[in-house]
């Protein structure tokens with residue numbers, strides 16, 4: 161791990177203005193990492209930051225995924241039958257260079273110098289490379305790249321090459337899709353795709369048409385080129401769908417030609433404007449710490465760019481930056497990414513929830529497959545909506561994904577006031593998913609208990625009364641009742657139609673409320689701590705500190721059952737419950753929970769650190785808060801888990817903003833509004849950030865003198881700072897003391 165860190169650290173440079181991220185050199189051992197860090201994407205299309213002359217498997221479309229049967233030797237009833245796998249599409253970065261009429265053989269040349277630089281204000285990747293050719297001459301290549309943030313599946317490039325200051329001929333070209341990553345011992349990347357991915361129907365330098373035999377999805381890529389001053393302007397348009405191949409090719413060509421006519425500079429200008437709006441709002445910086453500032457911005461950049469904008473796709477665990485986790489969507493989207501986007505890019509957050517609404521039918525089918533007669537259970541991992549997890553104990557059993565989606569709906573509605581969304585989609589999702597809790601649980605001794613679920617900690621499975629799940633289910637049931645009441649009052653007609661359509665009556669809502677009120681939260685009187693689940697504290701404790709370093713992550717070295725029978729956590733579980741649902745848990749109980757669970761948590765999942773950072777801030781452990789903040793923030797920049805080459809760890813990147821805003825600044829959504837409880841790490845002079853709440857723009861700056869809040873525009877904002885009630889009108893500011 162350490163080796164990755166120092167190596168990457170040397171290669172990566174941040175611009176002094178905090179807005180550029182550059183990687184120098186072409187060390188092959190760093191290339192997978194570099195191509196991930198410098199990826200461009202827009203929710204529909206992702207292109208890794210590889211060098212043209214060496215590009216392979218760089219490009220993904222959110223909708224280009226294969227469907228293959230899952231093979232089990234012992235298939236039992238209700239097991240997931242098929243998996244979706246997002247695979248790389250036709251390679252658009254191919255480049256031939258001709259010097260004196262002869263094609264350059266890059267295998268016989270060497271790179272003397274190369275620098276790739278990503279401008280976070282525009283999403284433009286610029287590269288300058290100096291090649292020493294076999295005959296000793298120097299070839300210089302300058303390449304710029306853009307993927308328009310509006311979500312069009314199109315890649316724009318401007319290329320220029322010279323030898324001894326004289327321009328040389330370039331021949332950009334397409335190539336058929338490469339074979340996807342193959343299955344290995346690491347379950348986090350590679351699958352057995354059987355047929356091996358795309359079948360090529362037609363391929364030449366300017367047009368590739370391919371189809372995935374399992375899903376029937378076709379992809380056309382069309383490349384067009386024209387001169388742009390001394391440079392070549394190259395546009396690749398993509399089209400994806402089940403349509404006939406000719407229609408896809410026509411669509412891709414039309415897209416490419418429209419962008420070719422408009423030009424690179426026009427696209428760049430539009431791009432800068434779109435990013436400016438996002439960055440003005442996010443306004444994030446750590447005073448006097450350029451490296452952390454730039455890292456936070458890079459993290460937000462990937463989050464903003466990777467999320468689907470069309471309601472047909474959402475944000476994958478690795479975004480569109482690599483082949484990790486087959487391009488699947490997990491709960492990461494709603495528990496980690498959406499809470500950031502709800503206040504920084506509410507339109508994108510809405511589109512992500514629309515995706516869940518579109519796949520509600522699949523969630524209902526999934527619930528039926530698991531023998532639930534009513535309701536909906538969202539798939540643990542999926543692209544198209546169906547359950548794609550082949551290992552149900554750490555997959556489908558994570559029912560808490562329903563609660564994460566409910567939490568995100570509630571937060572989105574609070575942050576935007578978008579009651580129309582609740583009436584049209586949110587209420588239905590909340591009720592259908594809430595139904596699952598009733599069919600999972602039972603009443604005993606006056607309490608409501610949930611059985612046979614897996615919480616976020618994947619080293620403990622199929623247990624009863626998982627604290628996190630129960631707490632989040634409780635909040636979910638209450639939210640469903642609350643939203644039902646709100647929609648019934650504000651849109652009685654559509655509520656009546658919905659209630660009739662989903663067969664919902666008052667009695668069922670009363671049942672929701674009763675189950676929520678009686679929800680059992682396990683507590684161990686002897687230890688005086690909340691219990692992760694009904695049986696967890698009765699197992700032997702795993703000695704994490706004494707486990708040899710090379711045995712981490714444990715999932716790659718121990719049979720799951722060995723882990724399941726110990727007190728050992730892959731990631732924050734109960735601790736996350738205390739962050740997302742700890743509003744009525746006293747501080748000393750949270751502190752005891754932190755003290756107990758932290759030493760037995762391996763943080764093998766990159767989702768873990770941000771949650772520990774947030775709770776550490778809350779319970780007054782500033783050193784731990786800073787350590788976990790660092791771990792979540794630099795996870796990919798330093799390649800801390802050694803697998804950034806598979807794609808960025810999107811939840812961890814989102815987690816860096818959460819660790820700052822929910823952690824150090826103590827932000828929490830509360831009663832439809834929000835609260836702050838700001839702290840400042842000793843080693844920082846100050847920090848600032850912005851967010852949007854119900855259309856009002858709030859800016860927060862924290863330093864040794866306190867926290868200064870300023871409403872930049874919109875309606876007045878009322879919220880809590882510590883115990884103080886604050887109300888600030890547009891153009892005004894208010895300063896309160898640190899916690």
Ligand code: IFM
Nearest residue numbers: 477490491492616765767
């Ligand atoms: O969703 C997560 C899970 O919580 C831990 N394993 C990786 C998944 C994808 O990031």
